[in-house]
Amino acid sequence: MTSLLHTLRHHADEVSCCSFSPSLLATCSGDKTLRVYNTADFSELPFSPLSGHGYGVHCCCFSSCGRHLLSCSTDGSAIVWHAGTGEVAAVLVHPARSPLRACAVAPDSSLVLAGACDGTAALWDFPSKALRRCSAVSESSVAACCFSPCGQMFVTGCTRGDLKLWDTDVSLLHVEKDAHDLGVACCSFAPQFKVADGHRVEFRLASCGQDSRLTIRVVSRRDGADWGMKLLHTFTSQVSPVLSCAFSCDGELLVSGSVDKSVAIYDANRGSLLHTLKQHDGYVTTVALSPTAPRIATGSMDRTVNVWGIGEEVGGTAAESKQTVCQGRKLPGHRSLLVADWSEEDVHTWLCEEGLQELAGIFEANNIDGAELDQLNGETAAELRIESVGLRGRLLRKIRALRAEQSGPDGPDEFLCPITRELMKDPVIAADGYSYERESIQSWIKGKNQTSPMTNLVLQTTLLTPNRSLKMAITRWTSSK
Incomplete structure (x- = not known):
């Protein structure tokens, strides 16, 4: 089912992280660089490697549309790169210059998050690149962070072992004490969420750590109640600390990398081990899955990145x-x-x-x-x-x-609210994945229409997420008229 397609050997030090966009693979390393590859044939792009950090790069990730690449480093900075050119779009500096261990971009590209060694988490507004908040979230180093798929919450994991759930104002929503003995190494939300009984919103959160365990927890909340976490699965097939974990884009698979030099692939729903890959010669420090193709990338202290095909044969031009x-x-x-x-x-x-x-x-x-x-x-x-x-x-x-x-006379079709067919001023994303004018969809829902205006299917939740990138595009278009 799983075959090794490529081995990339360009980094001069251990590979610390890798990340996919729809068309690119980015990797970063203790050698202070990032490298960017075309996923069509995994050739390195002409502007790669990217050199802008003064110390080793710990983490990298793409914005959801793939236009930007984010990286963070021991030098206390997070750099936003233009993914298509390799040019620096912004340098975001932690207020105390504390080394940054982990970073993430919100699903709607509205916020940038970075976890620091001094126990703080810094939030920047992505469009303006202005620091929004830097708050203490732990008494120990923040080693992991990730946004929920709705973009309205994020989780931090620390070297003390706690997982904490926050809203984007950095108000604490829930604490899972000692989630991983000796420390959390990585955390990742499944891309999908569901409504269990019409009133209970549920997310799945994977995390791993120094206790050699990989877990899936259900993060949930009933209308008006507090957020909570419930352990769903615990995986113990890897016998050494588990350093990285990631869900597939459909949430069906969960992949992890370990100090025992193995990569484990699990059925995330059944909680069963599917495959174990052991081609690395060093600790497996990072795993990533492509959002558009059956591909897994794994990075290691052996300085290599392996690209795997799921359900593919080796070969082909x-x-x-x-x-x-x-x-x-x-x-x-x-x-x-x-x-x-x-x-x-x-x-x-x-x-x-x-x-x-x-x-x-x-x-x-x-x-x-x-x-x-x-x-x-x-x-x-x-x-x-x-x-x-x-x-x-x-x-x-x-x-x-x-x-x-x-582009029609009233603007591009995606700028028009599907309900009123008028240019949107405050677009929001509903549970059906479509964007609407906030006032229009709120009126639709208040009128006891619990179905999508576009699909006629039942809306799993009335949660509305601001579509800031669309709002900016509308503003740009309006200004150019």
Whole structure:
């Protein structure tokens, strides 16, 4: 079921973390660098490695759309990088310059979180990059942190062994004392949540630590009650401290890496061990799963990163891999984004959909993302050395049609509330995954409509999450009119 596809050997020191976006794999190391790879063939991008930290890099992660990469270091800073170019977008410095051990980006890209060795957690506003709050959350070093899938809470894990649940104002919601004896090493929420009986919201939280255990807890709350945690599964197949854990994008699998040099793959629902991988020669310090493909990346103190395929055979060429992307995989939701917000992989998928596959190599070589595509004209198309006049004309016609498709007289369709069909001022995400004007969806729900306006299915929860990235895009569009 699981096969080794690639081994990356570019870091000069232990690999501390790895992270997937829809089209990229990022890794970081004690050698002070980050490296970025294309997931189509796992070739390193031209601007890699990224060098900006003064000491070893402990953690890295992508924003949910994949446009930004976040890293944190012993130097007390978190750096926001443009994932498509490798340029520094911002340097976020901890107020006390305390070494940062873990970092995370909120699902809606509204906040950046970092846990520090002095027991504090720092929160920055992601759009403005301004420090929002730096608060003491532990008496010991914060070794792990993660946001809930709704983005309204986060969890911290410390070297003392406690797990703590906080809201985004850093108000304590729940404490799980001694969750892991001798310390928490990593924590991760499953991407999905559910409503158990119409009133009880449930999340699944995985955590691991120095006690050689990996656990899944149910984090839940009934209307009006306090938050709580209940132990669901405890995994003990790895015989040494477990250093990293991560859920698959569908929440079905849970993967962990251990000091015993093994990688364990579990059925997260049944709580059963599926596979154990033992190809690393050192401690397995990090694991990550791709959001768009059956891939696992594992990093180790042996300085390597292994990329595994789930349910795949070893072999196949890069060309075959790209053909599979064109014919079989469509990035979820890329059509619902503004063209300017598309990743390079979104552009690649669009080219394939429009019968322009022969341009994919040119676009990839020039790192053409959505912003570049949106600005493309006859002059820039010629600069890309698209020599065929017919092909160049077809490309420009497709781009004009794409712009017309995404922008009507009242604005792009995704800027309009599905209920009122008016431009949104305060967009929020409902449980069905769609964005609505806050006032409109609240009125819909108060009118005892417990079903989605878009799918007609029952809304699992009335929880509404601010869609700040969409609000910013609407503001930009309005200002440009």
